[in-house]
Amino acid sequence: MSEIIQRTLVLDAANVNQKIKRIAYQIFENNFKEKFLVLAGIDGQGYSFAKLLAQELESIAAIEIKVVKVSLDKLAPTVGEVVLDCGAKELKKKCIVLIDDVLNTGRTLAYGMKPFLEIEIKKLEVAVLVNRSHTQFPVTPTYTGYALSTTLTDHVEVVLGKQAAVYLK
Numbered sequence: 001m002s003e004i005i006q007r008t009l010v011l012d013a014a015n016v017n018q019k020i021k022r023i024a025y026q027i028f029e030n031n032f033k034e035k036f037l038v039l040a041g042i043d044g045q046g047y048s049f050a051k052l053l054a055q056e057l058e059s060i061a062a063i064e065i066k067v068v069k070v071s072l073d074k075l076a077p078t079v080g081e082v083v084l085d086c087g088a089k090e091l092k093k094k095c096i097v098l099i100d101d102v103l104n105t106g107r108t109l110a111y112g113m114k115p116f117l118e119i120e121i122k123k124l125e126v127a128v129l130v131n132r133s134h135t136q137f138p139v140t141p142t143y144t145g146y147a148l149s150t151t152l153t154d155h156v157e158v159v160l161g162k163q164a165a166v167y168l169k
Helices: 013-030 045-060 107-112
Strands: 008-011 036-042 064-071 095-103 123-131 143-147 156-159 165-168
Touching (some): 008 013, 013 165, 036 045, 036 107, 045 064, 045 095, 123 156
Parallel strands (some): 036 095
Antiparallel strands (some): 008 165
């Protein structure tokens, strides 16, 4: 007998797109003097979110945007390396926005910062679509699309693309 998992819609496609647009404007407002900006998305939904933010930023600002994929083992971040899909030279003295879909404990984002701490960068900011505020690591997002109070046993599912939505399970 299979268990039926109940999903509650938290944000529909229009809401998700509105949050992406608002975060893009906030990033621009905080970085309007910059000529170049790096959006570093955590592999998976964070990287997809970074690409959507880059599209929105390019439509509102004349800033050159580079989207970088940050790959790490989310379940065991201390085991493997944190890998970027570009060279460190491309990031030197740049403003970086580290991006993930959901901030729960802050663990993934904390370990995702590691390669940027080994490079001389100008500034490091954090953007998340959903902040669950169960932080166990000292990570506070600079940009939050939606703050959601949950229990530790709840699961937040983010779907990006044409049928964008955020669900609570």
